[in-house]
Amino acid sequence: MKQAPDTFQVAAIQQHCSADKDTSLATTERLVRQAVADGANLVVLQELHATLYFCQTEDTSVFELAEPIPGPTTERLSALARELGIVLVGSVFERRMNGVYHNTAVVMDTDGSLAGLYRKMHIPDDPGFYEKFYFTPGDAVFNTGENGFTPINTSLGKLGVLVCWDQWYPEAARLMTLAGAELLIYPTAIGWDVTDDPQEQARQLDAWITVQRGHAVANNLPVVAPNRVGVEPDPSGQTDGIRFWGNSFICGPQGEFLARADDAGETILHARIDRQRSESVRRIWPYLRDRRIDAYQDLVKRVRD
Template structure:
């Protein structure tokens, strides 16, 4: 049973024409792609019925999190764009009249695969995409085996950290491991992003004790709230939930910790899910608030861009 979680009283009235109704989807996933997408569709429809104009799905929502192990057979799950998953999401965006952010394991060409977020406009057209830039390679998260990092620069000269223009605003879409890097959030903000969006698949090693689990979860929420504060931008962070076994049997699997959340441009929590179970988070964001906050907390004005050159070095000598 999914739950709808509505925002606290820090949000603005739905009657305010400067407001934007957003939703984040938290779901469990299946080894069967059709089953997972059926779940996504059901929750998307619920979000749209709740009035969401922008709906954001979690990372790799069409499949189990296959990166727990390295298996060449898994590449059969990858799809081109357009492909079956993108076409289904496109049709939903068009039918419901929403902007929809989804996720695919993209087959770009033979031997080149990406972890890709897709943004569909209200008419179902592809407004843009983002290919995950930071690729982890840790026990249980062997993503470098599967994913090529996104392009640092597109053929037309745009940075890989380029927000997507949509009818509901300019979306700074990033993916999971990107959420730990302040540089990614700042580059999106400097390019005009009005929202930061982090589709996510993160959870606990089953051997982690409760103290370690609490530390990890708190760090995950805190760092993204920090990006909201440092850039004066709202953040939408949907994460998957449920326990998924390790296909190799080398570990006890991952318990994805849920806790999807939406926060405002001062890091204030507007809506947050629990650590288990499906959820449709909804919140109402004041489009004008980032500008108002930047006038009294002018971080972007006071940046010392003349002194940051060493950030382009791997290590400072």
């Protein structure tokens, strides 16, 4: 693989999704083509962009949506990446084997090859987000034999791909960083209970943005976080559904916003990434140099007694 360029343009896509997979993927393809027409070299899609967010309820029939890798969705993303000459980060409800399903991010390189995949490691189980019913936690990274928090090598550099709930864990971001990630990427599906009051909604959104900007700062890395948008009904009718809050963003290695979307519209965000800037920032904010690795052993314990 040839040396990655010093700079490239990343696009993060915030889109509405449909119950029909072909309709959702057609929207994705239209937005990816527009992003590339506007100069993108790397395009990042949101979590589970091919379907509605089905984890609002526990329903065994939903497993029919799952696909193998390679499969129809990855083949479509592969062809798109190859045609447009881009690195493309997508999302698949993966059927790994009978009874083992994953929430999986896939990375297609510029030649359409599968550069790697990341199976979501942290799986939530909260009202409206019943992901443990559907997803097995990830383990090894495709084609590497490494643990789950390992960057994926592409023609644009090493991508630290994580997924949604992973974004709340500083350990995941740090392990990706220590393994050489040059960019942290968080495809996301997060939103509000529509019955929450505005103050609570504001606190949740601010927390989501702040924790990821914190990962950027603590690791001196850019962060790309595309989120879905729009109200998706609860299939069971037991609740009023989820209003996905959008607010996709790209920030730099000091947490500075490079691009940010609103909470309602379909959006393509663009930002220029300078791979050398992290090196420059680390020279004046040397967090990695000053880590006390001799004093952190208790981090691998569930509780410090």
